[in-house]
Amino acid sequence: MRSSCFSLVLGVVLVLGTLSGVATARDVVDRIVAVVNGDVITLFELNQRFRPVVEQFQGQELGEAEARMLLDGKRRLLDRMVEEVLLRQEAERLEIEVSDVEVQNQLRQLRERAGLTESQFLEQLTLQGLTREQYERRLRDEMLRHRLLSAMVRRKVVVTTDEVRAYYQANQERFAQQRQVRLGLILFASRDAAENVRSRLMQGDLTFAEAAQRYSQGPAAEQGGDIGQFAWQDLSPEWRGAVEPLQVGEISSVVLIQDRPALIQLLGEQAGELKALADVEDEIREALMEPRLEERYDEYLENLRNRALIDIRL
Template structure:
């Protein structure tokens, strides 16, 4: 089985123009200054526009406006983070070539089983150009280089950590364990916590919610993405599914920057794998979690030491 969960989604930041609903507002001004590098309202609206399609053609309520403003602040924070990362890699002399970006794009197409034509069609469906996709890849590569340069050396996983994880998550290591899953990948404008609460209260089924609100695979099929081997799931998926059984739903988690929910349709397993067989997988899971924690701490310190003026 392929590692489907790793390649189901490509991280998407789409550029578009501001919606007609906001035509009467100021077209452009500075909304953030990050160590002298600015973000304009026009640039922010380019990022926001794809998530506002569901409001098109209707009068915005106060709740809608509050939700849109919350979305803008969240996306602006991500733009500020990207600027800080770019400034930091410049300070450290970390470079990335066009060849690296092109190679990563070709690797992505190979992993996702996309040729030139199908790749461009997929980008069109996601409202993205090749140049925009390359810029996203460039930002991702820079982030990973910064992780390697400043963060990875601070992450350690001991044998005691691995044993503790194995004891606390032994159900994950039952031989030939498979899970049948459904998935919701929310647009930024969708309140994932509210949506999960509605599903939990049975106000709407997971399948109907997926068809209405998901932008991920399984759209039109109730979000069902099928049966997967536990070992083929990415660490963040395993973490989200930790402790869940049949007909249970995960807490919200992030997939390539998008908030998501998983639903377990079925679980099948046999036996229990010895720790020796799953040692490396456990190491990777713990390492990835701690890596993200260290990176979050690193970004927090960058913000503390930066001159950031938010004017939104």
């Protein structure tokens, strides 16, 4: 057991050493860790991909459990890299391509979606130990993978109209639009003040909006107390209890909101209703297709593996 533990820890120490950026005699020399139909995966490539995981353990003493977890994780990553090579080779065989323009457009969209400038984006890549060229290669491989799977897997998965309709009937609560309410709120310093204002509101001496602007010590006072629209399910029990008896335009009795006297007005309401099948058909089709895609994807990869010459040397 001690020998096994030592081997595990030594393996992790060697990984940490190769990522430290310090050239020592104990550094692991780059070597081939897998050959996939003649294409090689090197230890350097594997370590670079595994670097974010290893860096979480920098400076720590690793026990047997942590060491085993790291090595198992590294082996799983190598398996994924083998799959990536297989898929890339299959895309080449089928002449499925991703152009430079497509890669650049996708990269720009990802960068803009993250709200990063070009310099910020490059800085993030540097922190991950990547160059722009390396990231572009990974992005191209991912785009190729999706294109290949769409061509070879997705087209073979069929969801019938009858299946969509049956799912809709069996899961109607999932497609029910929630009741929505728009609320006005006035918070007071004392219950007497709240009762007095409510009495005036009932007599028509002032409107709810006017009362909110003059007396509210809560949010949206300047907007006449209009605090916006809420899904019924998101309201706390105390709010639901106050709003439930109201018709649109009506004002609640004095209630306690977070231990403060308050008045609530129901400004508007949208009743919950069942979405039409036509509006959710695509969503249902995707939900039914997902597990089938996973199954076919696993079968497709297994078939590629069985036909391939793979030599794992890790």
